[in-house]
Amino acid sequence: MWDAVLCILIIGGFFILRAVLAxxxxxxxxxxxxxxxxxxxxxxxxxxxxxxxxxxxxxxxxCYECGWHGLLRNGPLTPTKPSESLTEHGPP
Ligand SMILES: [Zn+2]
Structure with missing residues (x-):
């Protein structure tokens, strides 16, 4: 009985560890x-x-240059010039 419990714990532990590492x-x-x-x-x-x-x-x-879409990590953003902001190109 304890062998089965120990086996399940070890295999389950490696499964969870693999998921966390991935x-x-x-x-x-x-x-x-x-x-x-x-x-x-x-x-x-x-x-x-x-x-x-x-x-x-x-x-x-x-990405509007190549059409890529996906997830990125939060990090430093590229500063935009005020002349490139979207508010200036908005509707009149
Ligand atoms: Zn791109």
Missing amino acids: TVFFFYLLPEGDHCPNCDAVTVRVQSRGWNVLLPRFRTSW
């Missing part, structure tokens, strides 16, 4: 900031209800 590995694999991993252009933050609820610490981004 999560940490892929967290640090994601790029930090607001640059596109494909073309290094500045991405735009977009709203994605599912991802923003599931993973609020990540930034759902879309």
Whole structure:
């Protein structure tokens, strides 16, 4: 009886440890900031209800240069000049 419990604990422990290590590995694999991993252009933050609820610490981004969309880690953002802001190009 104890052999079965010990076996389940060891196998379950390795399963949970593997899931935790994979999560940490892929967290640090994601790029930090607001640059596109494909073309290094500045991405735009977009709203994605599912991802923003599931993973609020990540930034759902879309690159308008190459069309890439995905998750980025929160990090330093590229400052924009006031002349490049969207408010200046808005409707009159
Ligand atoms: Zn891109």
